[in-house]
Amino acid sequence: MATDKTSLQLVTNGILNENPIFRLVLSMCPAVGISTTVMNGFMLGVAVLFVQVFSSCTISLFKNVIHPRIRIPTYTLTIATWVTVIDMVLAAYMPAAYAKMGIFIKLIVAFAIITMRLEMFACKESVTASFWDGVGMGLGFMFGMMSLGLVRELLGQGTILGHDVLGFKPLLFFVLPFAGFFCVGLMMAFFNYIELAYRRAKRA
């Protein structure tokens, strides 16, 4: 049973229609916890993209030899292996960024989005399709994290990627850790509003 979507459709599906953060409401912990700057979001996005693509491909390759009853532990161990790889790579080559993200890199192993994509997509589809689906989901996650980081960094510190753009700090509130909850909630409401307005315009 192969999907009839093209690779481009698979990628855009991950970024827009089934965006992991704003649409599926999965993997919220990093979205609240460390989305204080664009750079943080980008780094974690890269790590998740890597883990998602490689685990999707691995499971898709071995889908015929995995017994259905032990599939969940198999997924978990596959993800854990790739997380260990990216964890060690980041710790070796980017110690500063690694220290900032702390425990969250290791926690990728428990992100619901990756397991869910393996269960829903990679265990049924071909390697190529799984690869593009993984890319889409990873980019979608990165997009979500970076847009949250952009809002929080711009409103909280008046900077983008560390460069001063506003010259003043509009709302210091957004830098505080717990503001992640408010920020995610407000952005979701914003996207809902756009969707409602779009539907209303379509009907009229």
Next chain:
Amino acid sequence: MMAPNYRRILLLLLCGLLLPVAARAAGLAAKASFKGTNEIVLSLANPADAKGLGDPANYRVSEEQNPDISLPVAQALVSADRSTVTLSFKGPLNTRLTHLVTLHQRATNKGQAPETFRVSKSYWGYLLSILVSALLINNFVFTKYLGLCVFFGTSKRKATAKGMGITFTIVMVVSAIMSWFFYQYILKPYQLGFLQVVIFIGLVSLTVQAVDTVLRKVNPTLFKAFGVYLVLVIANCVIIAVPLMLADNEYNFLESLMLALGAGGGFLLALYLMSSARERMELANIPPTFKGVPIAFIVAGQFALAFLGFSGLKLF
């Protein structure tokens, strides 16, 4: 034949626990305790035979682990009735560690050997502080932002929240104990630290599978009530964060148990609070754009703000 052995091990364990409480020096000083972060108070049993107690040069204080590094005493104050001496230090002491205080000959009577006594905090108090810290001060949901997917997914009804919280606490405690054994006796001796993530998550999925199988056979009614939540436990970051934390901090067995209990209890508390608020919110008139998940996030943010108030709490 297992039973007597078992009992002896338990007894030994208890003795080991009580050791810090019983450890107290006889002789000149009857009691020594920390006061604040940079003072040690000595209560004297025989104030009469104490001379030169007010001279800071007569004391030598060090941490038990590194006895070679002496911590300089800035001031030694003898109380009016000569029953207590307060030693003040310039910098704060690490009050979690046991400290050794040595009184030199000049302070005690002539011919007496220098006296050494230990200063330590009550171990039970320390354990309790780990528990309360994980429960309230560093609540995993509201101040560490972990386990949010499951938190928002299962906090719609109070009944669901309780079921998820209890299931989670049980799995958390069992898997934390297993992870502790694996880390201390396999990963650390053979220097396999890089396998932490793989081993810990493997243990969690094993625990979940085992609880699932056992519960299904032993107590089907309970399984019906809690079985649904078992799968969700794996998708919760807290379950992997706790083993990683206790490996990082080198906690011993009891401390690990307290951290796991605190994490589970804290998650249960957060779920219960949130579900109570969300049940009420269903009756409220919420703007359509905020309905569902967005308003839940805003409410969680307010809870997080409230939990920030615990951050100043200090126990023992």
